[in-house]
Amino acid sequence: MSAQNLSVFHVERTRRPVIEPAIGQWYWVKGDREDYACSSHPAIGFPGDEYGWFGCIVLVGSNMVELHSPSSGRDGYSTTRVLFEDMDDQLLYEPDHQGVIARSLSHYQEEVNRQIAEVKRITSRLGVVGNAIEEHQPSDGAALMVLSSENDPDRYKNQLIKARDEDLPTLFDDIKQSNAAVAKWMSAETTGLLAEASQLDGTIGRIEQRIFNVELYAGLTENVALVREGDTAGYADKIHLMQRMMFMDEECLLDYEAGGMDIESINQFDAWLSREANLDRCLPFPKTVVLFRVRRNIKGRTADLNPFIKVALEQEDKLTFMYIRNGGNLYRLNCAFEFGEKMFPDEGSLDLGEPMMAKMFCSSVDKLMPRREWEDRLAEAKGKVLEEKRLSDQWIAENPEEKWLEKWRREHPGKEPGKGAWIRSNPYRSWLNGEQPTSRKLSELEDYEPFDQGNLFYDEIMARLRDEMGRFNRVALILQGLLDRSPVLHPHPKARTWEAAGFELAFELIYDGSNVLYHGDAPDFEAYRQSVNAVADEDSVFYGQQDYWEQLEAEKECRRRDNDWRDEGKYRPVRWKPYGNPGPGRIAKPSKFLKKSQKVRFSWERMRLKRPRWIGDPDGPIATHVTVPLDELFNVSGYQPGDYKRFFQDPRTRQEYLKWAPFLLSAEDYHSGVLKSDQED
16 A cells, blocks of 8 residues: 555646647637627627637646636636647637737726716706716706606606616616626736636645644554553564444444434443454454444434534544554544545555546546446446336336226326326336436446546546545554554564555555445345234234334424424424323333234323312323334334344445344344333333
8 A cells, every 4th residue: 555656647648739838828719709798799809700708727737728718706707628639729829918808998998988878868868867977957957857848748758667667777787797897807817817826725735734744643642542451462463454444333333222323422332342252353353453433424413402512523423533453452543534435445446557437526526437347337227227118118008098097087086187196106107207216327427537638637536546545645654653653553573654565564455345245135124024024913022113102292292382482493303202101112012903904003001190189080190002004113023033133244234224223123132131021111
């Protein structure tokens, strides 16, 4: 990893134009003519109809130039990128750009003066004189003079209406556009200067990066905490670097009932990881380094939490920690910066000897992919699109609309279905809606372009690769700092991570980041739930009724708060447990199993909150029940101990643990005796 350098990124430049491009040069650009004026294109010296606008070079890349037209700051500007090899064909150099700018500015200033003069002429003719135009006579007096000399008052009224509704609004709009053009051309001379000034940002960024690296190297020992103490590994044991980023909440499943662990549970995670079995699974070698992030996804927190605290906790949940094992010792290094999904790249992934494809989004690099992989995915997506289109056509042919309409009208007498009802009834409705998933995937793949000197965003892609290399080399910097300044990996041979031989002497890379791709479909939790629910009966034990009941109670509570003006704008719960009402229980047997309707009823007692006031008034707890659809429940009795492992062991479903963990792990705890049913309590 450390021995790699950016020499592999060198690609011979494309042919440069006759005139050496430089920031601040001005060119005529071919394309649609910019309408700078309010009416027609000004005679500012366009060299021909094929040239559409006048632009300044603001960026000179390794294979292209970027040009901007004059900008007012409010209305934006035209911009384009042109390859060096296309400059002579697409651009025409203007040696006298100052003359063009001066003529353009003069033109629009004259336009503004002419338009203001026209406003004065119209208002003066109609006797409508504003203080901003004429101040030497009262407007009322002028209006009387015009009206007294007018033989046809209705004609004068129509002229006033036309001036109000047509002439003056059009002129005022023209004045605004001309003023915007004046502002554009007044700022034109600064375009090149601002572009040159922006080049300094890269220098400052490199200095800041160097400062960061020095601070990182110097402050490592202050951020290392001992989690578990034991015997150290041997001198000759290599340090194994695990490629894959791991996520604490997914690995340990702490607080799965409450949405998974967060940054506040870091000490609990340390205790979990310190157990021998967990340590051997996550850090399997005597000397191992692994990256852990707290969470992959944002945790759903209560809405009444202070927004600033909520945002701060969400940011901390994204923190990355480096765990270091040395024999029986376990250390945690708090990292003040973000890592990618992998500690180091796949073998050959940054070797540009292999052709690559790039996908851009708003001038930024979205994704990179080897060309061979892109071609395989594209061919697969095209094949799926054709197959799904065939199945869709076949289904539509076998299920004509007339047949469906006849059935629908029988079931809904006196009504006519809308288009939405027809589409919803079609299992291939996504094709009819134009939202077929494979089609979207195919469209995304077709957005990729080759990464070569013909790509207008070659420099941005190269910068992305450099950033990735820098991030991986930052790991090497951390490791070198730990070897030099910290005892956490002692004893070890002397190593130099910046040399290939020195790196290989002390470290071994474990490419587990690519081994998490499994063949076949991921385990389907809903299909599994249906299979265990299929054998449910009145003697079964269920999970899920408590959550279902709390959601119903939350809806009632929200309606109550909505009708209470004192609660306006306050927190609305998603789940609610009223005082004195425990609910059906997390694990419980039903009071009635309605097999025909596929529903299950649970009964319990809640506290009577009002005391009896008269003799004979009811006293004691109140019998309560809730009826739950079977597909909202999980048949704990049909669960076999260890079934959760099929979902936990596959990383595709492990990262979706919030869907299955509350059901399966509760069932696991029940069968192991850790958790009892509500009736047993």
